Amino acid sequence: MMHLTRTIFFGAVHLLDSSPAVSERTMGYDYKLDITVKGNLNQKTGIVVNIVHIDEMIQTVMQNIDGNLLDELEFFRENKPSLENLLIYFWNELEGLFIDAELDKIKIQQTPFIYGEIGGNDKMNVYVTKLFHFSSAHRLHSNFLNQEENIELFGKCNNLYGHGHNYKLEVTVKGRPDPKTGAVIHYKSFEDIVKERVVNLFDHKHINADLEMFENKNPTSEMLLYVIWDLLKDEISGLYKIGIWETDKNYFEYYGHDHE
Ligand SMILES: Nc1nc2c(c(=O)[nH]1)N=C([C@H](O)[C@H](O)COP(=O)(O)OP(=O)(O)OP(=O)(O)O)CN2
Numbered sequence: 001m002m003h004l005t006r007t008i009f010f011g012a013v014h015l016l017d018s019s020p021a022v023s024e025r026t027m028g029y030d031y032k033l034d035i036t037v038k039g040n041l042n043q044k045t046g047i048v049v050n051i052v053h054i055d056e057m058i059q060t061v062m063q064n065i066d067g068n069l070l071d072e073l074e075f076f077r078e079n080k081p082s083l084e085n086l087l088i089y090f091w092n093e094l095e096g097l098f099i100d101a102e103l104d105k106i107k108i109q110q111t112p113f114i115y116g117e118i119g120g121n122d123k124m125n126v127y128v129t130k131l132f133h134f135s136s137a138h139r140l141h142s143n144f145l146n147q148e149e150n151i152e153l154f155g156k157c158n159n160l161y162g163h164g165h166n167y168k169l170e171v172t173v174k175g176r177p178d179p180k181t182g183a184v185i186h187y188k189s190f191e192d193i194v195k196e197r198v199v200n201l202f203d204h205k206h207i208n209a210d211l212e213m214f215e216n217k218n219p220t221s222e223m224l225l226y227v228i229w230d231l232l233k234d235e236i237s238g239l240y241k242i243g244i245w246e247t248d249k250n251y252f253e254y255y256g257h258d259h260e
């Protein structure tokens with residue numbers, strides 16, 4: 001089975017208050033949409049499905065969305081025009097449309113700091129990921145290894161006074177949109193919890209020196225994820241995954257202690 005992703009950009013607005021009688025103020029986004037389809041490679045043509053066909057199918061849906069007021073569509077009269085419901089709308093409209101390929105996943109990037117996903121192995125839920133930042137210093141050093149072993153394993157990262165990273169933390173929740181808000185989680189509370197419990201704890205700290213909880217823990221990105229999971233797991237309902245970009249080239253993700 002092959003998976004193929006086509007990216008499309010579009011813009012849409014929605015009413016700030018869902019009742020036009022109350023307010024005609026709108027807000028909107030320039031979205032990035034990734035449509036992934038899957039299918040078998042046709043040995044004669046060398047393709048699964050022509051990108052032109054994917055574009056044509058997306059266009060049939062996009063003509064109702066791009067540059068439009070979402071609230072005017074029947075679906076969004078019954079469902080809040082949230083990121084989550086936009087994903088469900090695209091899924092419902094695109095599923096079954098493709099010839100020689102099957103809709104697999106849809107991802108919508110709403111801003112650089114939030115994206116949503118639907119599909120894959122879980123057709124029941126919508127996934128929303130928020131991005132957070134913190135800057136910390138660390139020294140890779142294990143108290144369970146001797147100095148030679150630490151230098152051998154961690155090299156320059158074992159430097160006594162440490163070094164720093166601008167960490168990017170991705171926190172993903174899953175669930176069904178709340179009919180009243182259209183969201184899988186209360187965004188403000190979600191953000192506040194991650195900021196209070198994680199960002200404020202790590203930001204502008206030397207992890208080895210400032211954080212007691214790392215006294216006997218080597219502050220690798222894996223260990224950060226392990227600790228951050230514990231800080232969030234009982235606070236965020238529907239917590240699904242956390243990911244850390246340590247550098248632009250080093251990304252780590254964790255699905256929780258139950259998935260080990
Ligand atoms: N398994 C892990 N390996 C390493 C971790 C880690 O957390 N888990 N961390 C580091 C260092 O913290 C390090 O600072 C990363 O450095 P490095 O990979 O050298 O940095 P870049 O991504 O910029 O890549 P370079 O091409 O090496 O500059 C190391 N290992």
Ligand SMILES: [Zn+2]
Nearest residue numbers: 138157163165
């Ligand atoms: Zn480092």
